[in-house]
Amino acid sequence: MKILTSLLCAAQVCLMTLADAAPLSITLPPETAVFKPSSLPGYPLAQQKCSTCHSADYINFQPPGMSLAQWTAEAGKMQHVYGAPISDRDVSVIGAYLAATYGSAKATDADVQAASNPPVEQPPTVSVAKVASALLKDNACLSCHAIDHKVVGPAYHDVAVRYANDPQALVRIMSSIQHGGSGKWGEVPMPPFAQLSPDDLKSLATFIMSQ
Incomplete structure (x- = not known):
């Protein structure tokens, strides 16, 4: 019985000590991941749009050698599944940048150039x-x-x-x-x-x- 009483007293002392302790403060290290530079227009767009939702490290975690179609689909998923604030045109431009910078495409490829400079969407004309x-x-x-x-x-x-x-x-x-x-x-x-x-x-x- 004395042993049980001693244990209870020790537990109370521990709880009181924890209650009086200052809250634990955790400081995360500064963000160091950055998007790889490129002359493609998708580079500044990715910095502006993608960084609002996730770190540039997310890009590095994707499988290497992804094609233009795969990277464009990945950007489209951000738009349609996760609600990223990007337009269809943004998806095309960012997909081209990611494919040429992190995937199997080259910046000089015709399809990358076309995806990087899609025609500006014109409002529908009204007669x-x-x-x-x-x-x-x-x-x-x-x-x-x-x-x-x-x-x-x-x-x-x-x-x-x-x-x-x-x-x-x-x-x-x-x-x-x-x-x-x-x-x-x-x-x-x-x-x-x-x-x-x-x-x-x-x-x-x-x-x-x-x-």
Whole structure:
């Protein structure tokens, strides 16, 4: 019994000592791993993008001799599986750098050069007719106009015919839409649409002249 009591007392003393001890502080060594330099545009991109999620050592842990396709797939995995903040274009550029610097490809290979300089993605073009259709709806233009017959105001086809040979047609129609007016097509006044941007005015005028 005395032995058990002594052990319990010793355990209590140890716990009290640990409780009073300062918290353990661990200092990690500074990061020394760096991406291998390259003249390819993927080098600075990898430094910027890849380093936000992992050390450059991660690259060294991959199997040696990986191809362009394999390195590109690895970069794509970072994007799609782990949610890395990189675009499809970034995946191509970084994959080319990794393949030429750590894999089996060469920087001068045609496919590496192509992957390093992919075409810039262009925003999809929107037709004038589609833009004008939205503007006509948003501004209730078709409550007073129609394409091929008079309503309150003239048909757009008639406007296009009148201005067909006028080199200032777009400017005149844009001005009529923006400022409104009366007397050109009758006595009913057309309200001004001063809130429309120059691009919107041009889209509407171009649409009208195409009728």
